[in-house]
Amino acid sequence: MKEEVAVTGLGIISPIGNSIEEFWKNCVNGVSGIGPITHFDASNVESKIAAEVKNFDASLWIDRKEARKMALFSQYAVAAAVQAWNDAGLPATMDSQSAEKSASIDPYRIAIVIGNGIGGLEVFTESHAKMLQDGPDRIPPMTIPLMIANEAAANIAMRFGIHGPALTQVTACASGTDALGQALDLIRSGRADIVIAGGTEAAITEFAIGAFCRLKALSTSYNDRPELASRPFDRDRDGFVMGEGAGILVLERMESAKARQAPIHAVFAGYGATCDAYHLTAPQPEGLFGAKAIEIALKDAALAPEDIGYYNAHGTGTELNDQMETRMLKTAFGPLAQSLQISSTKSMTGHCVAAAGAIEAIVCIQALKTGILPPTIHLDNPDLENGCDLDYIPNSARTHKINAAMSASLGFGGHNGVVIFAQP
DSSP: OOEEEEEEEEEBBBBTBBSHHHHHHHHHHTTTOOOOOSOGGGGGGGOOOOOOOSSSSSGSSSHHHHHHTSSSHHHHHHHHHHHHHHTTTOOTTTTTTOOOHHHHHHGGGGGEEEEOOSSHHHHHHHHHHHHHHOGGGGGGGTHHHSSSSSSSHHHHHHHHOOOEEEEEOOOOHHHHHHHHHHHHHHHTTSSOOOEEEEEEEEEOOOOHHHHHHHHBOOOOOOOSSGGGGGOOTTTTOOOOOOOOEEEEEEEEEHHHHHHTTTOOOOEEEEEEEOOOSSOSSSSSTTOHHHHHHHHHHHHTTTOOGGOEEEEOOOOOOOOOHHHHHHHHHHHHHHGGGGGGBBEEHHHHBOGGGHHHHHHHHHHHHHHHHHHHEETTTTOOSGGGGGGGOOOBBBSSOOEEESSSSEEEEEEEETTTEEOOOEEO
16 A cells, blocks of 8 residues: 655745745736746847746845855745745754654655756856856856756755755656655655655746747747736747746655644645657657556546546647647546646746746645636637637636646656645
8 A cells, every 4th residue: 555645835936926825826816927037138039028036035044145055946946945844844954953853753764856957057157158258267166066956955955954865856847746756756665754845947047048939939929918928728829938936845654744743735646757759849749648647647646537626737838738738638538628627827927847847736735725726817719729628717716626636747858747636
């Protein structure tokens, strides 16, 4: 029998809120987090809009001196992890000789798995420019420790004094979801009692935006109306909008969570993953392998398709994704796809890349807790001509009590990850 795994802590830094309460309020109210790019001068790039994190003050969660040693993706991850850690009611630090630690929590039995796709891209950009201008001897000494993708997990470990495995998952846009799945397996296998898991990304730089523009992946038709730009499943969509942020969950053996009377937000019921093995950037058109990941996740959770009350879509607002994902759902759910309640919260947050899956897992958990299903905003004209004919919860949230929720993340390289959460 599989170990039951509880979600005991939630934390978030996002384009529509830097706390669970603020994020969820804006999510259910259909607030767009997209606006003109302010992180750099966007006059030279075709897409001039993004879903930036707003009013972020790292010192609320991180010592100022320590924050200066972190790239932005690490700061976001640590800030969200502090929120989740506190929400889970864990001791301030595992290095302290607190009664809580000595009684029940072993720092070697706590693990960390963080998804990240790109690392400290702003650090790379600035250091590379310095090298071109002044030569390699002038590259800032901390460039590598700030830039590399594993440093988010490492900084979380140092923040709390955690000595178990601190791992980094890199599967592009599926990184956050796959990090959660890896964390689930760590607990079920008996390697950890508690895992801090999720995803983080901060890639709104001229280099990244310019590079995605070269792929023709980003929205460029709404530079003068940025709040309307992310339009999943709508016939007037023209690409995704880059987002940023972090979503972090504390996962815990159910027995451990109950023993210390921790809050139990949801049960992490199942995970499935596949690879298309098809194309570097394009998904397999029929979504066959994404559908298989759904099948695997349902089997892992011991649930049937009819048990899923809400599906949070990858829903990027690109022509290829939205058509493929709709086909994927029709394959996985059969006739039940027509009654499945679906939304893409990327319509509000933009595409937060490695953080997307973790943020959307939080959406699923909040939907379970509150009985509110968030909308797909700006879905004014569903792309029926290309088969986008399912119930994508257009424009307004819906009240509906559900027992299980599913989220899928589909990354460049054909990575498909699916997670399922259920009522405690």
